[in-house]
Amino acid sequence: MILYHGSTMAVDKPRLIMPNRTLDFGIGFYTTENYAQAVEFADVVMKRRKQNMQYVSAYDFDMDKAMAELEILHFNEPNEDWFDFVCQNRKDTYTGKAYDVAVGAVANDKVYATIGLYESGILSKEQAIKSFKINPLFDQIVLKTQAALNLLIFREAFDPREASK
Numbered sequence: 001m002i003l004y005h006g007s008t009m010a011v012d013k014p015r016l017i018m019p020n021r022t023l024d025f026g027i028g029f030y031t032t033e034n035y036a037q038a039v040e041f042a043d044v045v046m047k048r049r050k051q052n053m054q055y056v057s058a059y060d061f062d063m064d065k066a067m068a069e070l071e072i073l074h075f076n077e078p079n080e081d082w083f084d085f086v087c088q089n090r091k092d093t094y095t096g097k098a099y100d101v102a103v104g105a106v107a108n109d110k111v112y113a114t115i116g117l118y119e120s121g122i123l124s125k126e127q128a129i130k131s132f133k134i135n136p137l138f139d140q141i142v143l144k145t146q147a148a149l150n151l152l153i154f155r156e157a158f159d160p161r162e163a164s165k
Contacts, residue, residue, distance in 0.1 A: 003031035003059045003141060003152070006042030008049055010157030011057045014149055025102040026089040028142035029149060031059065037106075037138045039160040057157040061141075066101055066151055073097075075104030083129050087115060100148040106138045 005011055014029045023030070032038055035056070042054035066072060075082040082104050088094035118128040143149050 001033060001061050001063050002155070003033060003061045004035055004038030005029070005031050005057045005059070006038040006040070006045060007055055007057065008042070008046050008051045008053050010055045012154045012157060014057075014059075014143070014152060014154075016144070016146065016149065022090045022092050024086045024089055024106065025104070025140065025142040026094060026144065028102065028144035029152075031061075031141045031143065031152075032106075032139055033141065034138055042160060054159060054161065055157045056160050056163075058155040060153040060155060062151050066148065070100035070145075070148055070151075071098070073099040073102045073104075075102075078105045078129065080125065080129060083115075083125065087119075090115065098144075100143070100145040102140075102142045102144060104140065106140045 005014070016027060016029060019027065032041075038056045042056055046052065046054040073085075075085070085094065085096075085102075085104075088096075114123065114128045114131050117123040118125060123131075143152060
C-alpha cells in the first residue's frame with residue numbers, strides 16, 4: 001500500500017519524535033492512504049508553523065507483513081473504543097496495551113469540539129459517538145514503533161502545489 005505524510009519538509013527517514021502536543025493515537029509517525037488528506041495536512045502544518053514550504057512524502061508499506069509480525073490496533077469506525085482511545089491519548093492518560101501500528105479515523109476539528117462538549121458534560125458519550133458517524137472522517141495509519149517504521153520504504157517527496165500544475 002502507498003502511505004502519505006504531509007509536512008513542511010521532505011521526510012525520507014521517518015523517526016519517532018515527541019510531539020509538541022497530544023495527538024489522537026499518541027506518539028507515532030502519522031500517515032494516511034488519502035493523498036488529498038496529506039496535501040491538506042501539509043497546508044495546515046505550513047500555516048501553523050508560518051512557513052512557506054509544504055511537502056507530501058510517499059512511502060510503500062507492507063501491511064500484510066505488518067499484520068503478520070506486529071501488534072496492530074484497528075478501528076473500523078469511530079465507536080466507543082475509538083472514542084476512549086482518542087480521549088485518553090489527547091489527555092496523555094492512555095495506559096493500555098502498546099501497539100506497533102494504530103489505524104482508524106482522524107479526530108478532525110469537529111471531533112475536538114465534540115470531545116470538549118463530552119468532557120464538559122454537555123453531551124453523553126453516546127451522543128458524541130453518534131455525531132462522529134454523521135460527519136465524514138479521514139483515515140490515519142500511525143506507525144508507533146521502530147519495528148513498524150522499518151516496514152516503511154520512502155518513494156518520493158514533493159511540493160503538492162508544484163505537482164498539481
